[in-house]
Amino acid sequence: MAKIIESERRIIRLSADDVLNIVREYQKLTQKSCCYEHTREILEKTPLYIPEDV
DSSP: OBEEEOSSSOEEEOOHHHHHHHHHHHHHHHTTOOSHHHHHHHHHHSOOOOOBOO
16 A cells, blocks of 8 residues: 655555555556547546555
8 A cells, every 4th residue: 555654745655465456547547548538638637646655
């Protein structure tokens, strides 16, 4: 799970599973995309979420 690390800047540390889930979701969303601009449009319309480690 993602872990938020507080310091001067707030950063999020992703686990391997988080990264793989993001890639899988990205591939699912953009499988019919024809170009970079179309991919951006798709991703702008669809928010992606990852769970936070509490």
